[in-house]
Amino acid sequence: xxxxxxxxxNAKIKSGKSVVLTAEEVSKMGREKSAQEIASQVDVVTTATxxxxxxxxxxxxxxxxxxxxxxxxxxxNNVEAYAGLAAVDVYLxxxxxxxxxxxxxxxxxxxxxxxxxxxxxKAKSTGTDCYPGTSVDTQITKDSINELxxxxxxxxxxxxxxxxxxxxxxxxxxxxxxxxxxxxxTYSTSGELSPLLNDPEMETIGIGTKIFLGGTTGFVSWQGxxxxxxxxxxxxxxxxxxxxxxxxxxxxxxxxxxxxxxxYFEQYGVSIFIGLGIPIPILNEDIAxxxxxxxxxxxxxICDYGTxxxxxxGRTNYKELQTGSIKIDGKKVRTAPMSSIxxxxxxxxxxxxxxxxxEFTLSEPVQAFPKGTSLKSLNxxxxx
Amino acid sequence: MKKKxxxxxxxxxxxxxxxxDLIKNFDIKINIIKANISADEAGHLLVEMEADQENMEKCFxxxxxxxxxxxxxxxxxxxxxxxxxxxxSCTAVCFAEALTLDPETRELQFHPEKCVFCKxxxxxxxxxxxxxxxxx
Ligand code: SF4
Ligand code: SF4
Numbered sequence: 001x002x003x004x005x006x007x008x009x010n011a012k013i014k015s016g017k018s019v020v021l022t023a024e025e026v027s028k029m030g031r032e033k034s035a036q037e038i039a040s041q042v043d044v045v046t047t048a049t050x051x052x053x054x055x056x057x058x059x060x061x062x063x064x065x066x067x068x069x070x071x072x073x074x075x076x077n078n079v080e081a082y083a084g085l086a087a088v089d090v091y092l093x094x095x096x097x098x099x100x101x102x103x104x105x106x107x108x109x110x111x112x113x114x115x116x117x118x119x120x121x122k123a124k125s126t127g128t129d130c131y132p133g134t135s136v137d138t139q140i141t142k143d144s145i146n147e148l149x150x151x152x153x154x155x156x157x158x159x160x161x162x163x164x165x166x167x168x169x170x171x172x173x174x175x176x177x178x179x180x181x182x183x184x185x186t187y188s189t190s191g192e193l194s195p196l197l198n199d200p201e202m203e204t205i206g207i208g209t210k211i212f213l214g215g216t217t218g219f220v221s222w223q224g225x226x227x228x229x230x231x232x233x234x235x236x237x238x239x240x241x242x243x244x245x246x247x248x249x250x251x252x253x254x255x256x257x258x259x260x261x262x263x264y265f266e267q268y269g270v271s272i273f274i275g276l277g278i279p280i281p282i283l284n285e286d287i288a289x290x291x292x293x294x295x296x297x298x299x300x301x302i303c304d305y306g307t308x309x310x311x312x313x314g315r316t317n318y319k320e321l322q323t324g325s326i327k328i329d330g331k332k333v334r335t336a337p338m339s340s341i342x343x344x345x346x347x348x349x350x351x352x353x354x355x356x357x358x359e360f361t362l363s364e365p366v367q368a369f370p371k372g373t374s375l376k377s378l379n380x381x382x383x384x
Numbered sequence: 385m386k387k388k389x390x391x392x393x394x395x396x397x398x399x400x401x402x403x404x405d406l407i408k409n410f411d412i413k414i415n416i417i418k419a420n421i422s423a424d425e426a427g428h429l430l431v432e433m434e435a436d437q438e439n440m441e442k443c444f445x446x447x448x449x450x451x452x453x454x455x456x457x458x459x460x461x462x463x464x465x466x467x468x469x470x471x472x473s474c475t476a477v478c479f480a481e482a483l484t485l486d487p488e489t490r491e492l493q494f495h496p497e498k499c500v501f502c503k504x505x506x507x508x509x510x511x512x513x514x515x516x517x518x519x520x
Contacts, residue, residue: 340471
């Protein structure tokens with residue numbers, strides 16, 4: 001069984017001799033070649049996704065004003081940022097909205113900063129001995145402030161259920177417009193291109209993995225929130241529901257709005273499309289086998305978003321979903337994606353190019369993710 | 385020729401049997417897709433009309449004489465396609481199949497001639513790229 005190390009792959013990358021395929025290309029190749037052949041011929045496979053990911057945001061440090069201020073209430077274009085940190089550090093969440101315009105929020109501010117636009121910063125404080133300033137009202141841009149980095153607590157969901165609606169009401173959700181009486185179904189994830197579906201056991205992805213984030217280099221900083229590794233899996237090792245997730249970090253100043261896009265979901269709120277790509281080093285035959293996964297082998301659960309608790313009402317796979325319709329209870333139901341395959345393809349192709357040209361080398365995870373995790377739920381009323 | 389138009393009636397013309405006249409006098413094959421009469425009694429019709437060139441011209445002349453405004457339906461659709469990210473969300477609600485995804489490239493395809501002005505895409509697109517005007 002051929003074995004490679006990340007150092008060997010990096011040496012090939014640096015000499016411009018690495019063999020890199022996108023996850024779609026390797027899935028196609030897998031129809032004719034064995035995992036063993038792929039493991040010996042391919043060095044890296046690039047995966048990608050571009051979809052709405054609410055759990056995203058940015059850290060910013062504005063620099064000190066004269067007189068200095070310890071900011072307590074902060075807004076950016078009238079969108080509140082969390083200021084419960086040091087004097088001029090804040091975190092702006094993507095879904096935070098402008099109270100005067102529910103269709104505008106943190107995601108839009110983030111996009112405008114990326115695009116180099118000027119953003120209105122207002123801050124208030126009660127004033128302290130060391131920070132006597134009590135207000136700031138000014139314009140900032142990404143170049144006028146100190147640090148500006150994206151930190152997303154939960155991105156890159158490993159699989160996601162299909163959303164449909166069996167009730168007689170039209171509902172608006174984060175999975176889009178769901179028409180009454182099973183008239184449509186929406187799905188997320190980029191299927192065989194999706195990062196965590198190509199390395200379902202996360203053998204090559206861990207804390208410290210270098211990735212593509214928003215058009216630049218980023219890193220996996222931690223397991224994402226709601227990290228769940230014990231969901232039921234199919235015969236190909238694919239969890240049948242939303243399972244693992246990633247926390248990601250990257251320099252917003254270097255990102256491009258081609259890969260980060262603000263969004264508004266009707267009657268749900270503001271969200272943000274995040275474009276990310278993860279390279280998978282083909283260290284051995286098992287990893288080769290995992291990246292050969294095809295859409296028809298990636299199954300997911302169909303859930304009724306019209307009913308409390310979103311009960312499961314069926315199972316399908318990404319090949320069927322991408323035909324534009326699936327059968328639920330014998331009924332033909334129109335399907336539509338929420339994440340963009342053309343954008344994911346573009347990311348996988350860009351990352352492939354970076355690696356082929358020797359500009360992007362791979363990193364060994366500094367630490368593996370925890371195993372055997374599941375989720376706790378919240379008792380909303382407390383103990384009585 | 386076959387084409388969709390939005391006809392707008394004012395208070396006077398709203399009471400005339402316009403579609404009947406168009407069929408009877410000019411042999412127009414007319415398919416009414418959507419109709420609306422608002423509180424001020426102005427009315428709007430989305431119709432598909434099919435006729436030869438000559439009859440079509442007579443039809444427009446008749447509409448002019450009766451002060452019925454007509455605009456090609458496509459002129460009432462604004463879609464900022466440049467900004468589209470091909471997420472596909474709008475295809476979930478477009479039953480007229482004016483919005484579809486190319487099976488190979490997975491890019492959004494827009495066929496405005498198929499639009500029936502249901503306006504569901506205006507809320508389904510997370511980037512708000514559609515403006516569809518029927519009676520406004
Ligand atoms: S209004 Fe939008 S959703 Fe409705 S038919 Fe036209 S394009 Fe399709
Ligand atoms: S929902 Fe909007 S952004 Fe998405 S494919 Fe349709 S038009 Fe494009």
